[in-house]
Amino acid sequence: DTEVTQTPKHLVMGMTNKKSLKCEQHMGHRAMYWYKQKAKKPPELMFVYSYEKLSINESVPSRFSPECPNSSLLNLHLHALQPEDSALYLCASSQGGGGEKLFFGSGTQLSVL
Amino acid sequence: GEDVEQSLFLSVREGDSSVINCTYTDSSSTYLYWYKQEPGAGLQLLTYIFSNMDMKQDQRLTVLLNKKDKHLSLRIADTQTGDSAIYFCAEPRRADSWGKLQFGAGTQVVVTP
Numbered sequence: 001d002t003e004v005t006q007t008p009k010h011l012v013m014g015m016t017n018k019k020s021l022k023c024e025q026h027m028g029h030r031a032m033y034w035y036k037q038k039a040k041k042p043p044e045l046m047f048v049y050s051y052e053k054l055s056i057n058e059s060v061p062s063r064f065s066p067e068c069p070n071s072s073l074l075n076l077h078l079h080a081l082q083p084e085d086s087a088l089y090l091c092a093s094s095q096g097g098g099g100e101k102l103f104f105g106s107g108t109q110l111s112v113l
Numbered sequence: 114g115e116d117v118e119q120s121l122f123l124s125v126r127e128g129d130s131s132v133i134n135c136t137y138t139d140s141s142s143t144y145l146y147w148y149k150q151e152p153g154a155g156l157q158l159l160t161y162i163f164s165n166m167d168m169k170q171d172q173r174l175t176v177l178l179n180k181k182d183k184h185l186s187l188r189i190a191d192t193q194t195g196d197s198a199i200y201f202c203a204e205p206r207r208a209d210s211w212g213k214l215q216f217g218a219g220t221q222v223v224v225t226p
Contacts (some may be wrong), residue, residue: 004155042201042216043156056213090155101146102214104155 006091006105014113015081021108023074023091029103030096032074034066037088037107049074050096081112119202119217126225131189133220135202140183142204146214147176147187150199159200160187189222197224 004025013019023032031050035043048056049068063085065077074091088109092102118136125131137145143164148156162169162176162185169176175188185202199221203214 006155040199040219040221042219045213048213092156101144101158101161102156103158104148106155109153 004091004093004103004105006089006108008108009106010109010111012111012113013078013081015083017081018077018079020078021076021089021091021110023076023105024072025093025103026072027093027103028071028095029093030071031094031100032068033092033094033102034064034074034076035090035092035104037090039088043090047076078110081110083112086110086112117202117204117215117217119200119220121218121220123220123222124225125192125222127192127194129192131187131192131196131222131224133187133189133200133202133222135185135187135217137183137185137202137204138215139204139206140180144205145176145178145185146203147174147185148201148203148216150201150219152198156201192222192224194224194226197222 007022033048034046036046037043045058046060047066052068063080067075088107090107091105094100094102144161146161147159149159150156160171160174162178173190177186189196199219201219202217206213206215
């Protein structure tokens with residue numbers, strides 16, 4: 001199994017809603033990532049978890065809250081988002097360590113109204 | 114400069130070869146990566162090259178690395194309509210051991226019949 005699975009594929013939410021994005025991998029990878037991608041732009045790193053601990057937060061606003069319940073799962077909790085947060089949110093995983101390959105999920109396309 | 118640089122657009126006829134170029138920033142990068150993103154999808158790791166190699170061939174894909182000029186290229190032989198996508202080159206960010214990648218802006222490849 002070399003897949004990273006993300007749900008939902010599409011999400012529309014209002015600015016007062018609370019929602020969660022989910023990501024799962026069964027490759028035994030110990031590092032998991034959240035990226036944000038605007039149309040026609042490269043992905044931008046948001047968070048990195050390594051061995052289930054948050055190791056990197058790229059100065060992301062607190063309305064985005066990551067959670068890593070176990071080594072296979074990664075969540076991104078959303079609350080009070082702004083329309084400019086509309087984007088493709090990508091989850092990725094890697095074995096852990098230096099210079100290894102990232103495997104990406106197909107993303108959640110988020111629209112904030 | 115600090116950015117990984119790529120040309121933004123390439124148009125190629127079906128059956129011809131495509132060459133996508135990238136200039137990276139860190140001469141100490143151990144691996145360099147090429148990712149492919151089709152419309153509405155996540156990023157797919159296409160191929161990668163270790164920094165002690167000059168060339169890597171994988172079926173229709175050839176990666177060339179010029180370390181002196183920090184130049185990376187991806188050649189796709191016999192380009193097919195299914196190769197239409199955005200291609201990102203990426204290098205690990207400096208002083209980082211958890212797979213944080215610096216992506217180029219992406220090259221949109223359009224294959225015409």
